[in-house]
Amino acid sequence: MSRQRELTDILNKWAYEYYVLDAPTVSDKEYDAFYDELKKLEAESGEVYPDSPTRRVGGEPIKAFVQYNHIARLYSLDKSVTCEELQAFLTRVSKVAGGGTEYTAEYKFDGLTVCLTYENGEFLRATTRGNGVVGEDVTAQVLTIKSYPMRISYKGTLEVRGEAVIRLSVLKKYNETAAEPLKNARNAAAGAIRNLDPRVTAERRPDIYFYDINYLSDGEPLSQEQAHDFLVKEGFKVFPYFRICRSEEEVLAAIDEIEVGRKTLDVLTDGAVIKVNDAAVREAMGYTDKFPRWAMAYKFEAEEVTTKVVGVVWQVGRTGKLTPLAQLEPVELAGATVRKATLNNYGDILRKDVKIGSRVLIRRSNEVIPEILGATEHTDDSREIEKPTVCPACGTPLNEVGAHLFCPNRGCRPRIAAKLDHYAGKNAMDIEGFSESTAYLLIDKKNVRAFSDLYRLKAEDLKDLEGFKAKKINNLLSAIEKSKTPELDAFIYAIGIDGIGRVAARDLAKRFKGMEELKKAAYDDLIALENIGDITANNVVAYFADGENLRELDALAEVGVTPRAEEAPKGGVFEGESVVLTGSLAHYKRSEAQKIVESLGGVCQSAVTAKTTLVLAGEDAGSKLEKAQKLGVRIIDEAEFERLIGKN
Ligand SMILES: [Zn+2]
Numbered sequence: 099m100s101r102q103r104e105l106t107d108i109l110n111k112w113a114y115e116y117y118v119l120d121a122p123t124v125s126d127k128e129y130d131a132f133y134d135e136l137k138k139l140e141a142e143s144g145e146v147y148p149d150s151p152t153r154r155v156g157g158e159p160i161k162a163f164v165q166y167n168h169i170a171r172l173y174s175l176d177k178s179v180t181c182e183e184l185q186a187f188l189t190r191v192s193k194v195a196g197g198g199t200e201y202t203a204e205y206k207f208d209g210l211t212v213c214l215t216y217e218n219g220e221f222l223r224a225t226t227r228g229n230g231v232v233g234e235d236v237t238a239q240v241l242t243i244k245s246y247p248m249r250i251s252y253k254g255t256l257e258v259r260g261e262a263v264i265r266l267s268v269l270k271k272y273n274e275t276a277a278e279p280l281k282n283a284r285n286a287a288a289g290a291i292r293n294l295d296p297r298v299t300a301e302r303r304p305d306i307y308f309y310d311i312n313y314l315s316d317g318e319p320l321s322q323e324q325a326h327d328f329l330v331k332e333g334f335k336v337f338p339y340f341r342i343c344r345s346e347e348e349v350l351a352a353i354d355e356i357e358v359g360r361k362t363l364d365v366l367t368d369g370a371v372i373k374v375n376d377a378a379v380r381e382a383m384g385y386t387d388k389f390p391r392w393a394m395a396y397k398f399e400a401e402e403v404t405t406k407v408v409g410v411v412w413q414v415g416r417t418g419k420l421t422p423l424a425q426l427e428p429v430e431l432a433g434a435t436v437r438k439a440t441l442n443n444y445g446d447i448l449r450k451d452v453k454i455g456s457r458v459l460i461r462r463s464n465e466v467i468p469e470i471l472g473a474t475e476h477t478d479d480s481r482e483i484e485k486p487t488v489c490p491a492c493g494t495p496l497n498e499v500g501a502h503l504f505c506p507n508r509g510c511r512p513r514i515a516a517k518l519d520h521y522a523g524k525n526a527m528d529i530e531g532f533s534e535s536t537a538y539l540l541i542d543k544k545n546v547r548a549f550s551d552l553y554r555l556k557a558e559d560l561k562d563l564e565g566f567k568a569k570k571i572n573n574l575l576s577a578i579e580k581s582k583t584p585e586l587d588a589f590i591y592a593i594g595i596d597g598i599g600r601v602a603a604r605d606l607a608k609r610f611k612g613m614e615e616l617k618k619a620a621y622d623d624l625i626a627l628e629n630i631g632d633i634t635a636n637n638v639v640a641y642f643a644d645g646e647n648l649r650e651l652d653a654l655a656e657v658g659v660t661p662r663a664e665e666a667p668k669g670g671v672f673e674g675e676s677v678v679l680t681g682s683l684a685h686y687k688r689s690e691a692q693k694i695v696e697s698l699g700g701v702c703q704s705a706v707t708a709k710t711t712l713v714l715a716g717e718d719a720g721s722k723l724e725k726a727q728k729l730g731v732r733i734i735d736e737a738e739f740e741r742l743i744g745k746n
Pocket residue numbers: 414489490491492493494505506507510511
């Protein structure tokens with residue numbers, strides 16, 4: 099096999115792992131190095147394979163969209179919004195099919211429907227649904243999306259159907275820097291695909307979830323389950339949720355599951371799709387002039403609505419950062435009443451053109467408080483939101499750092515309350531019964547300021563607090579007492595170093611094994627850890643260079659708070675080893691291999707450094723392997739790894 103063919107195959111495999119399976123096995127850097135090499139070979143040979151990944155970039159803008167007649171009509175689905183309508187559909191099906199018909203249940207995504215055509219095993223073209231009979235050719239645009247294969251094993255003519263969407267997290271990221279934020283996720287997806295400039299498509303990073311086969315030239319018609327399996331087998335990205343329902347009860351249960359599940363999805367959905375599974379039953383039921391009779395979209399409430407902004411309050415967080423929170427006219431959104439929504443910072447207010455008195459579009463978000471996407475309409479009494487110059491809580495003049503405003507006063511009341519609340523939280527010191535309102539009470543009445551003050555509280559101090567009876571006092575004090583021996587990682591998380599979440603805290607605990615060692619950690623030691631980036635590494639160093647922080651840590655030690663370092667498994671084969679994984683393993687996902695290394699005493703690093711003692715190199719290992727060779731680090735392959743862990 100030529101090097102060019104080999105590179106094309108490897109890059110396609112990596113793209114499949116990254117974009118379709120969501121399980122990357124190499125870093126972006128390794129991918130880029132191979133990609134650059136392929137581009138060079140293509141330039142030299144003058145040949146670009148039909149399935150080359152270099153074809154999947156945004157090309158030159160096109161003049162106009164070319165119309166395309168679909169091989170088979172792309173039907174839309176009949177919709178039901180009430181249980182009665184859904185029940186009527188199920189009854190119609192059972193009349194034709196008799197009892198025991200199987201159904202399938204899937205999410206209905208709110209994006210733009212696209213149709214991909216393959217011939218002789220090669221991707222040929224992508225089109226929009228259009229009116230179902232005639233669509234538009236969007237091949238250049240869809241080529242920039244990587245959630246489908248360029249080559250498949252099926253050799254007949256094939257048309258598959260999918261929904262192009264933009265994930266909410268991707269949209270959020272895009273909007274953080276975009277001159278013109280994209281308000282609506284559905285319009286953003288449609289606008290990305292139906293854009294004459296494929297570079298715009300690429301920039302907005304849409305994704306496609308494939309869910310059906312629209313045309314198959316050879317072979318029997320497939321059931322929905324077979325179509326789903328076909329898509330998976332050929333390397334198309336499908337959404338993980340796919341249910342076979344063997345009764346009407348199971349259909350209703352699946353719809354419930356979808357309605358709950360959609361609230362935490364990173365993609366906009368507007369319903370559930372219920373289809374008859376069996377191809378013969380489908381044929382017997384046929385089509386109306388608009389819809390298949392054997393499928394139904396059950397629509398949920400909208401995930402985006404408009405409402406009016408009635409005011410803005412600026413909240414002070416534990417780092418002193420001010421976050422504007424919009425007060426809204428109450429509105430129903432995805433099954434809940436919404437009264438407030440976040441705006442990230444003052445710049446965000448300006449970019450989104452949000453004013454008090456204006457109507458705004460809000461969207462359900464993965465977090466508890468929804469996000470304002472932008473203003474839709476201003477009224478005569480709309481007025482600008484003022485940028486505060488002093489802290490609304492303590493009156494201290496604010497600092498402006500980048501896009502954010504900060505209250506620099508460490509004694510600022512809401513800052514302390516948020517810090518204490520975070521410290522006592524479930525994932526931190528886990529002080530049961532301690533809430534933000536407890537924090538405010540203790541700050542206002544008992545002069546509590548620091549974490550260590552909590553441990554000096556006595557029962558008689560708390561007696562005069564409103565709502566504190568003997569039992570409650572007892573519970574709180576024993577919960578505080580119990581928190582004196584936290585796991586080290588929980589403690590590191592609890593003290594609230596900027597940017598250190600639970601995962602990063604665990605890395606720090608594993609690597610440094612104690613607060614004294616962590617205090618002395620250098621930037622280079624920190625950045626080498628898997629979940630610590632440049633900014634966070636600097637935050638950690640800055641935190642332990644601060645006299646006030648160090649005094650508070652001493653005070654905590656004095657009152658008896660002694661974090662327990664997690665005992666690294668003793669005698670494991672990787673004890674004392676700093677391990678880097680690179681390339682793909684045949685029998686383990688990267689995360690699985692990491693867990694095994696850690697369970698046998700090793701510490702995983704993201705990059706090869708002078709501290710690295712061992713590199714586990716799988717197939718197609720790239721630059722990390724080269725660096726390890728240069729540094730003379732011990733390198734093992736998968737077979738050796740399996741031997742070490744006792745598999746062989
Ligand atoms: Zn303040």
